[in-house]
Amino acid sequence: xxxxxxQTLALALHELATNAxxxxxxxxxxxxxxxxWQTNKTEAGQRHLVLNxxxxxxxxxxxxxxxxxxxxxxxELIEKALPYALRARTSYDLSDKxxxxxxxxxxx
Numbered sequence: 001x002x003x004x005x006x007q008t009l010a011l012a013l014h015e016l017a018t019n020a021x022x023x024x025x026x027x028x029x030x031x032x033x034x035x036x037w038q039t040n041k042t043e044a045g046q047r048h049l050v051l052n053x054x055x056x057x058x059x060x061x062x063x064x065x066x067x068x069x070x071x072x073x074x075x076e077l078i079e080k081a082l083p084y085a086l087r088a089r090t091s092y093d094l095s096d097k098x099x100x101x102x103x104x105x106x107x108x
Contacts, residue, residue, distance in 0.1 A: 008085055009105070015074030016053050016101060024099060025055035032056045039107065047107040055099040078103065 017026075025031030037051045075092055078101060082088040088105035 005086055005105070008082065009103070012074070012078050012082060012103065013051075015077055019072070019074050020055055020099075023060070024058050028057065028059055030057045030059075048104050049107055051101075051103040053099070053101040053103075056097070058095075058097050058099060060096050 020026040020031075020033055025033040033053075033055050035051070035053045037049060039047055039049055041047055075094075078090050078092050082090050082103060082105065086105045088103055090104070091100070091102045093100045
């Protein structure tokens with residue numbers, strides 16, 4: 001993994017952890033956070049790093065009908081910058097009680 005790749009991924013992890021502490025699973029005693037990663041190979045033989053981040057027990061305030069979902073820097077980084085800068089595939093699914101984030105990036 002190149003230095004810039006590692007730095008960009010570390011920034012995304014920092015944003016996830018910071019948001020978990022401020023607003024997510026780590027902001028309440030009833031919350032739960034799990035993170036795991038693995039490497040795999042595509043059918044073409046390319047190695048990928050796959051990171052799964054799951055927060056449960058989030059107590060988000062309810063939004064009024066028709067209000068847009070807030071999009072902070074961390075989410076923008078994960079959904080836009082990682083795919084652009086690192087050719088990553090990402091998903092960021094946030095509900096009122098859970099966050100599921102998946103980052104898959106090539107290792108070559």
